[in-house]
Amino acid sequence: MLSDVSLQAYNTFGIDVKSEYFMKIDSEQGLRNIILDDRWKEVNILLLGGGSNVLFTQNFAGLVLLNQIRGIAITKDNDREVHLRVGAGEGWHAFVQYCVDHNYAGVENLSLIPGTVGAAPMQNIGAYGVEVKDVIETVEAISRSDGQLRIFSAAECQFGYRESIFKQRLKGKYFITAVNFRLSKQPDFNISYGDIQKVLDEKPHESLSLRAVSEAVIKIRQSKLPDPAKIGNAGSFFKNPEITLDHFHKLKLNYPTMPGYPTGLGMKVPAGWLIEQAGWKGYREGSIGVHDRQALVLVNYGGGAGEDIKSLAFRIQKSVQDRYQILLSPEVNFI
Ligand SMILES: Cc1cc2nc3c(=O)[nH]c(=O)nc-3n(C[C@H](O)[C@H](O)[C@H](O)COP(=O)(O)OP(=O)(O)OC[C@H]3O[C@@H](n4cnc5c(N)ncnc54)[C@H](O)[C@@H]3O)c2cc1C
Known part of the structure; x- marks a missing residue:
């Protein structure tokens, strides 16, 4: 210690x-x-x-x-699917690459997301039309209060958009030690989202494979998101807000170019668009700021203080609220 x-x-x-x-x-x-x-x-x-x-x-x-709790073990295997128990301290991207190498489908769209396997259920990580909840069977976690192991079914995890019970009611009460995944041996490719199809089309002679999809996702992410090894950041700082249809249509009258994606109950509006329109993209204040290519990403150019980034985040939140009457919620955990 x-x-x-x-x-x-x-x-x-x-x-x-x-x-x-x-x-x-x-x-x-x-x-x-x-x-x-x-x-x-x-x-x-x-x-x-x-x-x-x-x-x-x-x-x-x-x-x-x-x-650093590691290990990947096969717990069930048949012609159609494989079940894997993965130690929570395994690197997420390394795990995705393991699956791609073995032709286990389901997580290839989640390539290059930083962090560990154990944190993936925390906020139900997602990208390019896939969320980790789609492949989680159970989550193993140890209680902070008495050290007892509890196995949470996917339903008990109460997954939502960048949410789970571990980020809400049980926040700080359980430590995730392993995640059990169910992956398919018969890929059901999900390539309609973002630019995946476009990038795949750049190599027309290559056949569709998990590797090709993973590489396409990596290429797109590298072109869009700042590399934390070069500029400090935590990816998307805010979640994309969901607003009522009524609110959306009223805003559309004043902001006709505002994008929105139907969610069933309302409309999801890209937080990056709101922040950019409010004038924050590329904003810099000493060592911290808002990324100049992706307004959803707050950055530390080096030597910045967390308190200052938090204060910047609150000012962004306020300006978006004043302009659009939409409250952005942070995706990042303040500690
Ligand atoms: C460049 C970049 C791109 C990103 N892109 C995406 C994206 O596309 N989609 C997405 O969803 N996220 C994305 N993220 C966010 C982040 O990578 C994920 O949320 C990731 O799952 C965090 O993992 P971590 O191990 O780094 O968690 P940490 O940052 O170490 O922890 C996050 C929180 O979870 C808690 N926690 C961590 N591990 C455990 C555990 N085993 N048990 C209990 N609590 C735990 C911590 O205490 C903390 O409160 C991105 C981040 C960056 C920097």
Whole structure:
């Protein structure tokens, strides 16, 4: 166990805060031992994966556990599908590549999303028309209060758009140790979303495969999103808001170019469009700002403080609210 450790290398925003205590954890039992140890009973514990969905706004008073619980095991296998149990500390993109290599379909559209497998159910990660909930069977998690293992069915996880029970009612109460996936051996390609088909068309002689889809997604993402290794960021800072049809039609009168996607109950409006129209794209304030190609991404050019990014986020939120009467909710977890 280390104390007073800088977390700069452990969050993709690159925010330089310190954790009072810091430990790497590589087994479920190791995690349980800490939970049951009297020394840590009253201490705030944060289980951290890749740090790609957090904004540290101050030093962390407590224990940061860096999740390195690894392992991929086949638990069921037949002609049609394979079931995999994956340790929560496995890298998400490495897991996707493992599936693509083995011709297991279902996660190829989620290529290049940073972070760990264990954090994927937290906000039901999604991209290019696919959400991780589509392939999750169960989630294994250990209770913070008594170290007991609980297995959550997909229904019990209460997945929603960038939501789950772990981000809502059970926030901070469970540590996810493994995720059980059900993947198909008969790919049902989902290439209608975004530019995937267009990128695939650039190589007309290549046959459609999981590898081709994964590579197309990687190419598109690399052209659109800033690489956290170069500019600190946590991907989309806000969720795309859903508004009522009535609200949408009223706004359309004043903003005829406003895009919207029907959701069944209302309309989803791209948060990036709202932020860009409110004049924030490329805005810079010292070491922090709004990315100049993607208004949904707040950035730390180096040396920025989490508190300043939070304050910028609130100002963006207010200006969008004033202009469109739409409240943006952050996707990133403030810590
Ligand atoms: C460039 C970039 C692009 C991105 N693109 C996407 C995208 O397309 N779609 C998308 O959905 N997200 C995207 N994200 C957000 C992010 O990658 C995902 O939310 C990812 O799942 C976070 O994983 P992590 O391991 O880094 O989580 P962390 O940032 O380490 O943790 C996030 C939160 O989850 C908690 N947590 C982490 N692991 C566990 C666990 N095992 N048990 C309990 N709680 C846990 C943490 O305590 C924290 O509160 C992007 C981020 C970046 C930087």
